[in-house]
Amino acid sequence: MHVLKLVTKNLLRHKLRTFLTILGLAFAVFAFGFLRTIVTAWYYGVEASSTSRLITRHAVSFIYPLPLSYRDQIEKIPGITSVSYAYWFQGVYKDNSFDNFFPRFAIDAETFLEIYPEYVVPYEQLEIFKKERNSCVVGKKIMEKYGWKLGDVIPIEGDIFPGRWDFVIRGVYQGRDKTADETQMFFQWSYLEEQLKQRTPYRSGQVGWYAIKIANANDAAAISENVDALFINSSAKTKTETEKAFQQSFVSLSSAILTSLEVISYVIIGIILLVLANTIIMSARERIREYAVLKTLGFTSGHIIGLVAGESLIIAAIGGCLGIAFTFPMAAAVAASFPTMFPVFSVDLSTIVLAMTFSLLVGVLAAIFPAVRAARIKIVDGLRQIG
């Protein structure tokens, strides 16, 4: 027999109480892990974005277009490797439901995907895409979600650009790494331009934003200033920043929600600390007399602390592992049910580490008070305890 055996035997003393405490911990850790997964999924877009790419948009708002003519001027600035552009198209696929939303935009077929190497399109598909006017490339995730095949036509009802638009799927892109968003649809800007010239000529010759690849990420600030300086006297002034900063400005819209989620996740940890502490305090109080007996036999205060803390830590570790284990199928279920809501929805390693760390920390904290009290009690007083 080992002292550890006494810990496990003590754990099984009130099976229901131990079980419920472990379950409580598991649920709390699960909730913590799940909330953190939502938060990290939200931030993935920011993480995936590059600091060696700049985005130039209208200084007033993202919704105002910029003239296509800016491109040649921007390209001349030293330090810039290439310039591409895109235009937010939006539109409605099937219906207006959130479930059927995925980003759709017009891109410069020649350059855009070169600047975004994280979207990998097979070479032959890319060549066809570049040649065929109304073709499009879609992300693997939405391809699978809707069961599309190459050659299928996706009808989109325009909203920003009214009318009906049909796009033929000629390519599927895959994310180079797991942070890449596989839920977008790209089609040719020149097709949009051609159509706009017929439908609404005054809206032609415009782009939504410029995507700029720079040679050295350290020059981002200087180059951004140079770009904006070019158009300071134009009617359409620009705002240039790194893609990361650009993405962050989107995330910050929902940062209040994210902050609440984070706060809640920590509150949950706090609550479970109280629950576990309560269980351990109860157990330790019931056993004061036994601890006094153990001390009489020659066991030290250290042993007693070990017994109390060991019990707490085992409960915390089992609860923590169970909770983390629950998180995976839940995350998978969410990812499967809302594939387009979050481009990446998987349990991050940092979430697992954090959840386990907090579990063990809760185990330690919950044990401190009862363990120290049990260790401090005088043998003669402990032996007088009825129980």
Add this chain to the structure above:
Amino acid sequence: MAEAIVQVHNVTKIYKRDKLEIPVLQNITIDVPEGEFLALMGPSGSGKTTLLNLIAGIDRPNSGSIVIAGTDISTLRESALAKWRSRHVGFVFQFYNLLPVLTAYENVELPLLLTHLSKKEKREHVEMVLNVVGLSDRMKHYPKQLSGGQEQRVAIARAIVTDPTIIVADEPTGDLDKKSADEILLLMERLNTEFKKTIVMVTHDPRAAEKAHKVRHLEKGDLLEN
């Protein structure tokens, strides 16, 4: 005569409850020679348990010295005292105080966890003492599956498994019927005669005291001379 194995000299014990000071033992001096079987008697509240606890090193005197087998335990620090207890004292309680989650075997093995004995040696020791107390067939039983007398025999096995210098027993028959009490007393007597153990036993039971070589009476914190 050889030096006494237990030497209690001028020991005073005062309990403080709130601001009230309760003098329990006053200037007690008592020597117990090796191999002695001593019974401590006296009315309730006279300080018998207190004196026994001091000898066993689970409580400390306010003044005076307690020297057991050459060690002045009143000067030992907490951890050293714990170590000393594990080597030198076997304690038998009135209410057995077995751990309910452990089997008879495991309860007896408990004090051996603090030793460096091998697994095999531990098993031999435990089996040997359970044999001495006549419970070889109850090793796997839990305390609640045993009678009071059997529980106390397991407790005695636990007290002797480390081969301690002295055995202290606080009313070991106090909670038992006559037959079980007789068995326990017989066992105590055997430990003294067969295994040459020095025993200090507190008791209210005159029949228990009869088994002892010597009986001392405590009265209001004073040891009476016989």
